[in-house]
Amino acid sequence: DAGITQSPRHKVTETGTPVTLRCHQTENHRYMYWYRQDPGHGLRLIHYSYGVKDTDKGEVSDGYSVSRSKTEDFLLTLESATSSQTSVYFCAIRGTLLNSPLHFGNGTRLTVT
């Protein structure tokens, strides 16, 4: 299994509070991604990174920010959590070869009350 660790695995927070989710990889892969998975919507890309300090928006980036200060860590921050951000969040990594597959972490289940 790809060396991807997401923390925390579960979190409950209140509306309006900031939340940071962490993704840590041991594969030294350049590309890292944050997805959310919701019933009826499948997996949707939030943000991705193509190197240290290099990030870009995905299809559902509003309300989220990311940072990557080290190759191994990719942080997802909800600046002010809302109930619509209740979801399961998955981090993924990818090798450099074109069409390399994604490898996913085991997710963080976030509940915003």
Added chain:
Amino acid sequence: DAKTTQPTSMDCAEGRAANLPCNHSTISGNEYVYWYRQIHSQGPQYIIHGLKNNETNEMASLIITEDRKSSTLILPHATLRDTAVYYCIVSVNQGNAAGNKLTFGGGTRVLVKP
């Protein structure tokens, strides 16, 4: 990206081969076929991918028809731990850092029975 069609569910017997079909009749020449599975409460797990040749790894075999309009994932000796939702995805990397846009559809719910 091309759309895929998979059976909603299927059962298979433990120890037997599981053959999971996928139709992707609108696949374009540079699109790869990827298979992932998701076991309840875990992240999607990559299984295998291919372009036009059959592929095999330690988990499964992927058989792609000559016209590339369909494929079959074969789990050679299904175990109870193979019970999961299996997703067939066709996609291509557009050459940017966003990589492949993976659209996970409904997938096939596979139940391996003792």
